[in-house]
Amino acid sequence: MPHPATLTPWLAEQLGIEPVGWTAVGGGCIHSAWRLDLSDGSRLFAKTNGASSLPLLETEAEGLQALAAAAGEEGPLVPRPLAWGLAGPSAVLVLSWLDLDGGRSxxxxxxxxxxxxxxxxxxxxxxxxxxxxxxxxxxxxxxxxxxxxxxxxxxxxxxxxxxxxxxxxxxxxxxxxxxxxxxxxxxxxxxxxxxxxxxxxxxxxxxxxxxxxxxxxxxxxxxxxxxxxxxxxxxxxxxxxxxxxxxxxxxxxxxxxxxxxxxxxxxxxxxxxxxxxxxxxxxxxxxxxxxxxxxxxxxxxxxxxxxxxxxxxxx
CATH class of the missing domain: 3.90.1200.10 (Aminoglycoside phosphotransferase (APH), C-terminal lobe)
Structure with missing residues (x-):
């Protein structure tokens, strides 16, 4: 898997952004997960994998869109799919960033x-x-x-x-x-x-x-x-x-x-x-x-x- 920084041209084309930093974050056991730091101080979330995994990321994006539509303004917060597709040998899904606390106390x-x-x-x-x-x-x-x-x-x-x-x-x-x-x-x-x-x-x-x-x-x-x-x-x-x-x-x-x-x-x-x-x-x-x-x-x-x-x- 190429370093995610090599995806910068694809991100520029899809979203018009150029991350100033990539940080690996904990995630599931299937994809690699990353925090994208942008120049304005905001963040995005990205998942990457080999090109053959694109269908998995496509169905995830579709599912998130469906949940967001059903949730409306009063439902649970659902991350927004911003872009997904193939960037060279990599399948990519970019989502809005959720600053999770996760506490269950x-x-x-x-x-x-x-x-x-x-x-x-x-x-x-x-x-x-x-x-x-x-x-x-x-x-x-x-x-x-x-x-x-x-x-x-x-x-x-x-x-x-x-x-x-x-x-x-x-x-x-x-x-x-x-x-x-x-x-x-x-x-x-x-x-x-x-x-x-x-x-x-x-x-x-x-x-x-x-x-x-x-x-x-x-x-x-x-x-x-x-x-x-x-x-x-x-x-x-x-x-x-x-x-x-x-x-x-x-x-x-x-x-x-x-x-x-x-x-x-x-x-x-x-x-x-x-x-x-x-x-x-x-x-x-x-x-x-x-x-x-x-x-x-x-x-x-x-x-x-x-x-x-x-x-x-x-x-």
Missing amino acids: AAHGPQWCCLGAALAGLHRHSLTRLCVAEDRVGTAFGWPRDNVIGAFPQRNGWDGIWGRFFVERRLAPQLEHLARSGTPLRQAETLLERAGQWLHNHHPDPCLVHGDLWSGNAAITAAGQGAIFDPAVYRGDREVDLAMARLFGGFPEAFFAGYEAAWPLPSGHRFRSDLYNLYHLLNHANLFGGSYLGQCQARMDNLLNRRAQEGGGWS
């Missing part, structure tokens, strides 16, 4: 509560706001094109039935990939069949969801505003965002209290949370293997056993 409780409420507002407002890449706001679940969850393909398209969409476009591709890779999970077909049955009478609104809302993709800025970033957007059950926020921890309870106060979740959401998070565990198993395979099998066994003990219906 009790002192930041009010800010996290506000972020929870703001996410609820984004979900609700997305039902009537047209997002980038969409030609209509309707009743279907999905997204106009496939994107990615981490570095793994995320199958989209449209489906008017949520349970079928979640089984066929989320769980099934992950389980199929594990099987093709030589690590099939027990009772995978049974799980897919039962999951469709469990969701048969659940009819959520097709909200725009972040899609990858773990604690590393949300923070509080130095100014005290809640922000979200690095999405894997689609239209789905809003509960998927709240579910993943609990999967790996890191979100204060104030976040969930703020969401619940703004838009309470319906009954049955605790079991659905475990089902929805199976998707992310399967994704981690496909990406990283290791202990995630055992976690997936344990989660599947638990889901099947719980519903058998409870008669298979929603509580």
Whole structure:
């Protein structure tokens, strides 16, 4: 990967800027992340990778634009995509800079509560706001094109039935990939069949969801505003965002209290949370293997056993 300073001509052409400094910053495990210092004292954020990674950066830019459109003025802060494309051998995405504080102590409780409420507002407002890449706001679940969850393909398209969409476009591709890779999970077909049955009478609104809302993709800025970033957007059950926020921890309870106060979740959401998070565990198993395979099998066994003990219906 060339030093990012070699991207200066591309930045001048795309944005009319010439950074006076590049500083590597912490980020995800896929791309290199940089702080761009400009001559006027302002900053921008950039991600770089090899040219083959351009589709990943393009879908991220599209997702951020969609979230910003749904958030409006009262929703969470979302970084703005400013430019993306190929600069020689490098794929580049330039975003507005977020001065993150990220604190999760009790002192930041009010800010996290506000972020929870703001996410609820984004979900609700997305039902009537047209997002980038969409030609209509309707009743279907999905997204106009496939994107990615981490570095793994995320199958989209449209489906008017949520349970079928979640089984066929989320769980099934992950389980199929594990099987093709030589690590099939027990009772995978049974799980897919039962999951469709469990969701048969659940009819959520097709909200725009972040899609990858773990604690590393949300923070509080130095100014005290809640922000979200690095999405894997689609239209789905809003509960998927709240579910993943609990999967790996890191979100204060104030976040969930703020969401619940703004838009309470319906009954049955605790079991659905475990089902929805199976998707992310399967994704981690496909990406990283290791202990995630055992976690997936344990989660599947638990889901099947719980519903058998409870008669298979929603509580």
